[in-house]
Amino acid sequence: MSVQKDDDGFVTSVGPSTGAVETLAADLAKALPTESEGSTQDPIGLLKSEFEVEITLADQQADPNSPLYSVKSFDELGLTPELAKGVRSMGFIRPSKIQERALPLMLNNPPQNMIAQSQAGTGKTAAFTLAMLSRVDVSIAETQAICLAPTRELARQIMSVVAEMGKFTTVTTGYAIKETPPSPNAHIVIGTAGTMLDLISKKVIKPETIKIFVLDEADNMLEKGTLGDQTLRVKNRMPKTVQTLLFSATFPPHVRAFATKFAPRANEIMLKTEELSLDSVKQFYLDCDSEKHKFEILVQLYSLLVVGQSIIFVQRRDTADSVAARMIAEGHKVTSLTGSHQAGDRDQTIDDFRDGKTKVLITTNVIARGIDITQVNLVINYDLPLTASGEPDVETYLHRIGRTGRFGRKGVSINFVHDRATWNKMHFIETALGKPIERIATTDLDEMEAILRSALKDKGKATGSAGPSQHQS
Numbered sequence: 470m471s472v473q474k475d476d477d478g479f480v481t482s483v484g485p486s487t488g489a490v491e492t493l494a495a496d497l498a499k500a501l502p503t504e505s506e507g508s509t510q511d512p513i514g515l516l517k518s519e520f521e522v523e524i525t526l527a528d529q530q531a532d533p534n535s536p537l538y539s540v541k542s543f544d545e546l547g548l549t550p551e552l553a554k555g556v557r558s559m560g561f562i563r564p565s566k567i568q569e570r571a572l573p574l575m576l577n578n579p580p581q582n583m584i585a586q587s588q589a590g591t592g593k594t595a596a597f598t599l600a601m602l603s604r605v606d607v608s609i610a611e612t613q614a615i616c617l618a619p620t621r622e623l624a625r626q627i628m629s630v631v632a633e634m635g636k637f638t639t640v641t642t643g644y645a646i647k648e649t650p651p652s653p654n655a656h657i658v659i660g661t662a663g664t665m666l667d668l669i670s671k672k673v674i675k676p677e678t679i680k681i682f683v684l685d686e687a688d689n690m691l692e693k694g695t696l697g698d699q700t701l702r703v704k705n706r707m708p709k710t711v712q713t714l715l716f717s718a719t720f721p722p723h724v725r726a727f728a729t730k731f732a733p734r735a736n737e738i739m740l741k742t743e744e745l746s747l748d749s750v751k752q753f754y755l756d757c758d759s760e761k762h763k764f765e766i767l768v769q770l771y772s773l774l775v776v777g778q779s780i781i782f783v784q785r786r787d788t789a790d791s792v793a794a795r796m797i798a799e800g801h802k803v804t805s806l807t808g809s810h811q812a813g814d815r816d817q818t819i820d821d822f823r824d825g826k827t828k829v830l831i832t833t834n835v836i837a838r839g840i841d842i843t844q845v846n847l848v849i850n851y852d853l854p855l856t857a858s859g860e861p862d863v864e865t866y867l868h869r870i871g872r873t874g875r876f877g878r879k880g881v882s883i884n885f886v887h888d889r890a891t892w893n894k895m896h897f898i899e900t901a902l903g904k905p906i907e908r909i910a911t912t913d914l915d916e917m918e919a920i921l922r923s924a925l926k927d928k929g930k931a932t933g934s935a936g937p938s939q940h941q942s
């Protein structure tokens with residue numbers, strides 16, 4: 470058995486040589502950012518990668534077509550000195566487009582509502598976090614800001630951004646997530662809708678004093694059904710004058726109509742369809758023969774390619790656990806995270822992944838949205854995202870592939886396609902987003918190599934597959 474590493478310490482090949490497959494691994498490895506990029510594990514790699522990321526960022530932030538573009542500095546956005554210091558301490562040099570546009574509008578008096586859309590990984594969290602921190606009057610020991618997110622993982626992540634940005638202030642914070650003690654009268658409370666409602670009903674959280682109400686992943690939070698009902702019930706407990714801020718990378722038309730009622734007379738920042746997906750994430754699909762073949766290819770891929778960190782999305786909770794168990798049986802180190810796991814286990818799993826202690830996470834849509842782990846450079850859609858009625862779920866697809874390519878970094882996504890119906894669904898998503906998804910055949914290794922080679926020469930501009938899918942009509 471051979472183990473080869475490239476210059477960045479990537480394992481590009483483990484085990485017996487398989488010729489062209491190995492070249493695929495090497496090509497993919499070159500297309501992907503290095504393991505050290507954004508990692509805190511290797512000081513030498515970190516120095517190098519920070520330099521590279523900064524140059525890329527500077528280029529992108531100077532390009533008017535980039536979502537990271539800005540003409541202003543943070544100092545011109547009306548932040549208090551403590552918050553400006555917090556932003557600087559996070560290493561943010563310039564605001565992104567959404568931060569530059571949304572912040573002055575959100576901080577203006579009298580407060581106005583906001584519905585803001587910006588691509589995945591472009592800094593929405595910092596934008597609404599700064600708005601919440603700016604609105605808190607620390608001389609009053611009452612809850613003044615509430616932020617709701619669809620999952621505990623995202624609520625915990627938002628909390629870490631609030632804590633970091635607000636570290637030079639005396640703002641206090643508390644959680645409204647299951648199995649975590651609340652902090653009555655904390656200035657800012659972050660949580661999930663069900664638990665927030667529960668704490669409000671028990672009078673642990675007093676909604677009468679809330680001045681600012683944020684929904685992260687707002688289209689999801691307002692979706693018809695239990696979640697939308699809970700969100701609405703939380704809102705109805707607050708003063709009518711509450712400033713409501715809705716943020717997401719996606720606002721499908723059916724939710725947008727409701728959003729404008731939920732946040733009336735809001736300033737709106739919206740994207741055009743063609744702006745939705747990021748060029749920094751190169752999209753591929755693997756043409757498999759069957760469900761069984763999908764698993765074989767997954768195992769083969771991970772035997773060849775140990776990418777920095779990756780997330781494998783499946784549709785069902787039991788699939789996440791069973792694929793993880795089978796991968797482990799094949800000798801791979803992977804962990805799974807689904808909504809059926811215990812709260813404490815979920816926290817441990819995501820924290821270990823965030824810290825780089827684990828490299829491969831198999832999961833459901835539970836972490837499709839919002840999760841920001843900059844070292845993730847590969848997202849695999851082992852199962853394509855589907856709605857409850859089995860239709861292709863374009864929004865979830867966008868959120869899933871947006872777990873890589875954060876704030877201008879490079880990333881790769883690979884869809885596993887195994888029959889005509891799946892191909893049609895993926896093609897629907899491709900058409901809806903207007904960005905090509907390149908084919909990688911698993912049957913013809915030479916073809917696979919040629920496609921990847923040409924795609925990699927033309928970074929960021931995938932030009933479509935070299936041949937039709939076996940599942941294409």
Ligand SMILES: Nc1ncnc2c1ncn2[C@@H]1O[C@H](COP(=O)(O)OP(=O)(O)OP(=O)(O)O)[C@@H](O)[C@H]1O
Nearest residue numbers: 561563564565589590591592593594595839841876
């Ligand atoms: N102005 C900035 N300069 C540099 N980095 C930034 C800036 N603003 C945000 N970031 C970083 O960019 C990354 C993505 O930001 P964030 O998580 O807020 O994106 P998002 O738009 O909320 O994404 P999603 O749609 O996935 O929820 C984070 O690691 C964050 O620290």
